[in-house]
Amino acid sequence: MTTIAGPIGSEHLQDEWLEADGFGGFASGTVGMPRTRRYHALLLAATRPPAGRIVLVNGIEAWVDMNGKRYALTTQCYVPDLNVPDIADRLLGFTTEPWPTWRIALGAFAGMSADMNAEVSAEVFVAKATGETVLRWRLQCSASAASATNGTNGTNGGSDRELPCGVTLHVRPLLSGRDYHALHHENGAFNFTADLDGACVRWRPYGDLPAIRAASNGSYAHAPDWYRNFCYAVERERGLEFTEDLAAPGIFSFDLSACDAVMILSAEGVSRAQAFDTSDAFAHAQRLEYVERTRRAAFASRLHRSADAYVVAREGGRTIVAGFPWFTDWGRDTFIAMRGLLLACGRYDEAQAILLQWSATLSEGMLPNRFPDYGDTPEYNSVDASLWFVVAVHDYLAVQHASDATRRCLQQAVDAILAGYSRGTRFAIGADQDGLLRAGVPGVQLTWMDAKIGDWVVTPRIGKPVEIQALWINALRIASNWNAQWQAPARRAARAFVERFVDPASGALFDVIDVDHVSGTFDRAIRPNQIFAVGGLPYQIVDGAIARAVVEQVRVHLLTPMGLRTLAPSDPAYRPYYAGGPRERDGAYHQGTVWPWLLGPFVEAWLRVEAPDAAARAAAWERFVAPLDAHLDCAGLDHISEIADANAPHRPAGAPFQAWSLGERLRIDALLAARD
Structure with missing residues (x-):
């Protein structure tokens, strides 16, 4: 699998990853994170496998609040060519093993034994057995350069790791509901209504399309808004329409200091997910991870x-x-x-x-x-x-x-x-x-x-x-x-x-x-x-x-x-x-x-x-x-x-x-x- 040791050079930022669901749907994007194609999405489902493909969740905007500061975990590209916020210099590494995973630097914090650097591991995979897209974020830390020079070792995961307190993750899904060849623009017909069921939030942007389900171990606050003028550079290079507006229905929040954050995206009636306890999305994500990790490890190469x-x-x-x-x-x-x-x-x-x-x-x-x-x-x-x-x-x-x-x-x-x-x-x-x-x-x-x-x-x-x-x-x-x-x-x-x-x-x-x-x-x-x-x-x-x-x-x-x-x-x-x-x-x-x-x-x-x-x-x-x-x-x-x-x-x-x-x-x- 591809592993890019950080910092990630500009020659790799446009490289693309793929997570296919076995029915014609998929998730895909770039190493640098901005969507450059109309096809880049986190939940793209095939309603008539392998055809009838629709984009439901185009992407997310994610950030962390720590030490009174905001640290972006994602980048959006807007017209004409604005990467906002630009986090390329904080991308510490990327790998596709066993699925797309980024390491993103946050900043220094005072650890118990030394000054420490905090970072977030962000992962995405599609569970082939169910067609669900799983997103996961984990807070990690390592010794600062000065501490490492002085012989102090930081931890990198594990139950005894030193982590900053009060680190809150926020995730805002960006939705459309369109044919995968098309583009989406602000309109009054988009339905922002959110239905809550335990740890699941359900939206149905358009009545003739499958509903979107987002299960998480965080809390949801409804805050409907439009994000306008996303710029897809590759579409522009191809001589095609390249701008899009996306709907942002609300924000999920997680206490990242206490636990890994998970979000599971699925298309109602399209995914093969079995009913699960909606109060425990974290356990469901763990089951999906185990099955998918085992499946991938079985391939010869x-x-x-x-x-x-x-x-x-x-x-x-x-x-x-x-x-x-x-x-x-x-x-x-x-x-x-x-x-x-x-x-x-x-x-x-x-x-x-x-x-x-x-x-x-x-x-x-x-x-x-x-x-x-x-x-x-x-x-x-x-x-x-x-x-x-x-x-x-x-x-x-x-x-x-x-x-x-x-x-x-x-x-x-x-x-x-x-x-x-x-x-x-x-x-x-x-x-x-x-x-x-x-x-x-x-x-x-x-x-x-x-x-x-x-x-x-x-x-x-x-x-x-x-x-x-x-x-x-x-x-x-x-x-x-x-x-x-x-x-x-x-x-x-x-x-x-x-x-x-x-x-x-x-x-x-x-x-x-x-x-x-x-x-x-x-x-x-x-x-x-x-x-x-x-x-x-x-x-x-x-x-x-x-x-x-x-x-x-x-x-x-x-x-x-x-x-x-x-x-x-x-x-x-x-x-x-x-x-x-x-x-x-x-x-x-x-x-x-x-x-x-x-x-x-x-x-x-x-x-x-x-x-x-x-x-x-x-x-x-x-x-x-x-x-x-x-x-x-x-x-x-x-x-x-x-x-x-x-x-x-x-x-x-x-x-x-x-x-x-x-x-x-x-x-x-x-x-x-x-x-x-």
């Missing part, structure tokens, strides 16, 4: 623990969220990510459940690319989601976990996909006369390079994209293991691939042939998609000199410490930075921007063309994996970002927590652990 965040509930089963904070479950992402997140981690039951659930959505040989946030009609607009499903089925069946009935069901789904693609389906997807797979119509983005701005498809790739052929040939070969009808099509497509895709100028592969369905045309843009003909899939499509040329071209032009660029810097369409408003960002999304998930296919391809022995695996780790792992301690802490700038220093961008980025990183571990 930091990466395994982070992987668990993406595996969530969907009605009737399980699914994989493509990323946080704004993605739900996408077909393509699910099947790519599960190879590392689930299969490489031995989570076979969940992989089986997801594959079976998605197989039930087959239509005309296609699986959905995504389910919308609202409504139940899936979107069938991907040529490769179904083919990645076949690859995931192959990997799952290879571990010999499936029952005979499950195996037959999944094999039938694969056969249905290949039959649908062979006879032709939506968007001109179908097997062509040469045995390769054509796809695409104007105005629709079908491959993973799917950026679209209005009617502009940035990388249309209509025709026969190279990675689609690698997936198609793999799917045919996979299915031919149990159905002989696919053997001849597999051989024919593989033969046509070698005959038609090799670029005589470089020895590597074209990105697309038969561009716009015009026979004999080709696109020789240097992109990473050709790597799938060598690595990233069960069956290698090219070998020998061609495979080496592919790996070398990708290494020279596209490899970075964060993954592979999506376009060579020499290309006139290359965009070095992912920045600006939506149009500028989407225009750069696949025009140079680096994608970490592509490092998995590259490492596998590199190992396949090198001698795949222990020395080669060690070299692959040192050259390709170790630089990426440095990213685990920045941006989305303990996770891997969606993308990064194409040019150095390859600033992380996009979603800070991305499923297939982490999934492929875990799959690399499995590749490097292979026996000679």
Whole structure:
């Protein structure tokens, strides 16, 4: 886990933490504490898991009264760029072990044996069993620098610690009640009414949304007010609306000298919390802490623990969220990510459940690319989601976990996909006369390079994209293991691939042939998609000199410490930075921007063309994996970002927590652990 020893430098203040609840909801924020995104919140719940996400508690304002002085424990950012109060110089440290925890300096006080320094430990975690967000504050102390020099040791917790008396903690929740993509503004419809039940306070800001429950071991004083003009810097950088007003219904107060302070936030009717004695929130928090600490300790590694965040509930089963904070479950992402997140981690039951659930959505040989946030009609607009499903089925069946009935069901789904693609389906997807797979119509983005701005498809790739052929040939070969009808099509497509895709100028592969369905045309843009003909899939499509040329071209032009660029810097369409408003960002999304998930296919391809022995695996780790792992301690802490700038220093961008980025990183571990 990430640990930042204090004082926390400015380079870490914008780093983000994530606490997922297993149903699509989550809590998240920054190390420095100001919310920089509309998605940063302490209670963000999925009302229709994993979708229907709403923000209920955006944050808190917390402070301590000690020695007649007020010490802030949180920072808010207001328009234009005011951090009020700015406590960065009092942040003594931060860690994500076992969950986000800050150490915040208060000041000196007169101890029994020496001058002491007081500090507060502030923690937040989401209890996955219940979906509740637990906040906890603990008063701690240590010897001052002068006392330490004189040999006097302070205490740091424990029953005999010397603590200042009369330290009062105050916490003011900041509420909204909005869709997680939206922003909230002062309005007369907000209901500030507070209902008290023992140690619980209940608010229902808007009648059509779940009520908010806050259980604590403190006292509550109703004091409704509005806090206006919060500034979300990242939203502004993204060219989006970036200001918000939040409602503050009242203040909780705690005697921090006497006991740790706890607050438990939940969404009524959404969380899975069992009824508990509302007079003892502290005991309930302790139970949640024990369960959650035990659960986290059981994971094999930091990466395994982070992987668990993406595996969530969907009605009737399980699914994989493509990323946080704004993605739900996408077909393509699910099947790519599960190879590392689930299969490489031995989570076979969940992989089986997801594959079976998605197989039930087959239509005309296609699986959905995504389910919308609202409504139940899936979107069938991907040529490769179904083919990645076949690859995931192959990997799952290879571990010999499936029952005979499950195996037959999944094999039938694969056969249905290949039959649908062979006879032709939506968007001109179908097997062509040469045995390769054509796809695409104007105005629709079908491959993973799917950026679209209005009617502009940035990388249309209509025709026969190279990675689609690698997936198609793999799917045919996979299915031919149990159905002989696919053997001849597999051989024919593989033969046509070698005959038609090799670029005589470089020895590597074209990105697309038969561009716009015009026979004999080709696109020789240097992109990473050709790597799938060598690595990233069960069956290698090219070998020998061609495979080496592919790996070398990708290494020279596209490899970075964060993954592979999506376009060579020499290309006139290359965009070095992912920045600006939506149009500028989407225009750069696949025009140079680096994608970490592509490092998995590259490492596998590199190992396949090198001698795949222990020395080669060690070299692959040192050259390709170790630089990426440095990213685990920045941006989305303990996770891997969606993308990064194409040019150095390859600033992380996009979603800070991305499923297939982490999934492929875990799959690399499995590749490097292979026996000679």
